[in-house]
Amino acid sequence: xxxxxxxxxxxxxxxxxxxxxxxxxxxxxxxxxxxxxxxxxxxxxxxxxxxxxxxxxxxxxxxxxxxxxxxxxxxxxxxxxxxxx
Amino acid sequence: xxxxxxxxxxxxxxxxxxxxxxxxxxxxxxxxxxxxxxxxxxxxxxxxxxxxxxxxxxxxxxxxxxxxxxxxxxxxxxxxxxxxx
Amino acid sequence: xxxxxxxxxxxxxxxxxxxxxxxxxxxxxxxxxxxxxxxxxxxxxxxxxxxxxxxxxxxxxxxxxxxxxxxxxxxxxxxxxxxxx
Amino acid sequence: xxxxxxxxxxxxxxxxxxxxxxxxxxxxxxxxxxxxxxxxxxxxxxxxxxxxxxxxxxxxxxxxxxxxxxxxxxxxxxxxxxxxx
Amino acid sequence: xxxxxxxxxxxxxxxxxxxxxxxxxxxxxxxxxxxxxxxxxxxxxxxxxxxxxxxxxxxxxxxxxxxxxxxxxxxxxxxxxxxxx
Numbered sequence: 001x002x003x004x005x006x007x008x009x010x011x012x013x014x015x016x017x018x019x020x021x022x023x024x025x026x027x028x029x030x031x032x033x034x035x036x037x038x039x040x041x042x043x044x045x046x047x048x049x050x051x052x053x054x055x056x057x058x059x060x061x062x063x064x065x066x067x068x069x070x071x072x073x074x075x076x077x078x079x080x081x082x083x084x085x
Numbered sequence: 086x087x088x089x090x091x092x093x094x095x096x097x098x099x100x101x102x103x104x105x106x107x108x109x110x111x112x113x114x115x116x117x118x119x120x121x122x123x124x125x126x127x128x129x130x131x132x133x134x135x136x137x138x139x140x141x142x143x144x145x146x147x148x149x150x151x152x153x154x155x156x157x158x159x160x161x162x163x164x165x166x167x168x169x170x
Numbered sequence: 171x172x173x174x175x176x177x178x179x180x181x182x183x184x185x186x187x188x189x190x191x192x193x194x195x196x197x198x199x200x201x202x203x204x205x206x207x208x209x210x211x212x213x214x215x216x217x218x219x220x221x222x223x224x225x226x227x228x229x230x231x232x233x234x235x236x237x238x239x240x241x242x243x244x245x246x247x248x249x250x251x252x253x254x255x
Numbered sequence: 256x257x258x259x260x261x262x263x264x265x266x267x268x269x270x271x272x273x274x275x276x277x278x279x280x281x282x283x284x285x286x287x288x289x290x291x292x293x294x295x296x297x298x299x300x301x302x303x304x305x306x307x308x309x310x311x312x313x314x315x316x317x318x319x320x321x322x323x324x325x326x327x328x329x330x331x332x333x334x335x336x337x338x339x340x
Numbered sequence: 341x342x343x344x345x346x347x348x349x350x351x352x353x354x355x356x357x358x359x360x361x362x363x364x365x366x367x368x369x370x371x372x373x374x375x376x377x378x379x380x381x382x383x384x385x386x387x388x389x390x391x392x393x394x395x396x397x398x399x400x401x402x403x404x405x406x407x408x409x410x411x412x413x414x415x416x417x418x419x420x421x422x423x424x425x
Contacts, residue, residue: 082266
């Protein structure tokens, strides 16, 4: 998983059935100082109710069980990052 | 998923059975200003009827259920990108 | 999938059973001008009878159905690339 | 798998069910001299009881059997690295 | 698959059950002149009895059938690389 920040969203009417009803969040990967990185933006399906400017954990391949695969997803809202190194 | 732009297509007669009947679109990843990036081109199977110069969402691994895996695919046509950060 | 060019092959007698009987092609990723890129070389299993100097589509993860996974594979021989952007 | 160092952890209350009860470690990829690399940080689920400053093996996709997929995981604590080349 | 060279190994007592009994090889990706690349090192499970300084094929995701997934693996020992381009 990567640490990312929610910076926007995407509107797409014509889309794959799997994506219907999903919030499509624009997220940017964070660097070691938790600042957004240039040209490291993805669109992720929201699974946890994340909002603008939230720091989140995003996972590229979310396959919870053998029946179901999901596109890149926000899987957690981060409250604190402890780093010492 | 990544934000990409449709910039062309590829013709390939001799191909894997799985790809028969698929449109093979040439897509380029977009940077933070939604401009095409250099040497960030992929060939993607069209799943939503995307056309030239459309901005799209592309997903590298599309496995809707356990029976079926698809190569890199265009999964949505993007109408608007809202970004504030 | 990526656009690549076949530039050679690899001989490996001692190999995983899954790879027995497969042609192991050396392929190089192409840039936006369809020129080979430096240090962007992979070894791919040939699935379509590609030959030296062919431009091909290569797919990193080829899993046609749930029974079978294949290593990076050449999945199509490209005749024409149309690009306008 | 990559060689990485545990440099911290992440607190996230609101998260995907799959992640409940997991330790979310902050790990940094190591370079050829076993030094942490800049902006090569991931969040990984701990599977082996790793602690701060441990050198570990991390695996991006951990799918032990067909029933279960796990997010990026720490899969081993490294005691020694022997390198000669 | 990538061309890589075996440059060492890793000792890890505390590890995921799946990795027990496996040789953990340190492999480095090779450039177009078959020279080791800087900071392109992985740890791979040996599947073919590779030794120090062998040139090998490594595959990041080895899933031979639906029951079993393996971490990054050395899948072949390379005897010759023919390249002409």
